[in-house]
Amino acid sequence: MSQVLPASISAALFHERADAIAAAARELAQHGWTPATSSNFSMRVDADHAAITISGRDKGKLGRDDIMLVDMDGKAVGTDSRPSAETELHTQVYRRWPEINTVLHTHSRTQSVASRLFAKDGVVKLQGWELQKAIHGHTTHESVLDIPVFPNTQHMPELVAQVDAWIDAGKPLHAYLINGHGIYTWGRDMAEARRHLEALEFLLVCELDLRRLNA
Numbered sequence: 001m002s003q004v005l006p007a008s009i010s011a012a013l014f015h016e017r018a019d020a021i022a023a024a025a026r027e028l029a030q031h032g033w034t035p036a037t038s039s040n041f042s043m044r045v046d047a048d049h050a051a052i053t054i055s056g057r058d059k060g061k062l063g064r065d066d067i068m069l070v071d072m073d074g075k076a077v078g079t080d081s082r083p084s085a086e087t088e089l090h091t092q093v094y095r096r097w098p099e100i101n102t103v104l105h106t107h108s109r110t111q112s113v114a115s116r117l118f119a120k121d122g123v124v125k126l127q128g129w130e131l132q133k134a135i136h137g138h139t140t141h142e143s144v145l146d147i148p149v150f151p152n153t154q155h156m157p158e159l160v161a162q163v164d165a166w167i168d169a170g171k172p173l174h175a176y177l178i179n180g181h182g183i184y185t186w187g188r189d190m191a192e193a194r195r196h197l198e199a200l201e202f203l204l205v206c207e208l209d210l211r212r213l214n215a
């Protein structure tokens, strides 16, 4: 592996994170949520570093060597590999919330279609679904779970600014869609982030089904 680690990070710790990311990515790829090498996944390693998928790799075939270290500005650390173009969106989450340790981003068909459908509203308002309780802090189906839909751009600082503006307005944020693109969500550990991603995928399928049925 060409990854050189800072003295403060043990190989065992980095390998544990890399293996967890690769395993999750392989499983999510099996759902068809990471088409054509898209999507990216990361885990916090320490206060100043995260492990993240290297750009352009097939997410269904990831191994330890497909994961690299970045700092919290999204810059590569100890490797010539190129991190995902969207790395800044991951490190933004780690900078904003010290308790968050995993960020997942996928491009499923459902996420992509829902993002287009709800882009005009700028938000998907989820209410009345039992599965909202899978989201941290939501204890009842009666709560409203807002998933913002931000315009897509290839210029990451614009997206970072939109996410910052939402958070700075004091609105809760557990996930967001990017129009025509996919979803970002996160959790305190991999299990929580996976639960959030799977619940949101399910809820978006339900919302799309309701519209298909004109219900």
Ligand SMILES: [Zn+2]
Binding pocket: 038, 039, 040, 086, 105, 107, 181, 182
């Ligand atoms: Zn993406």
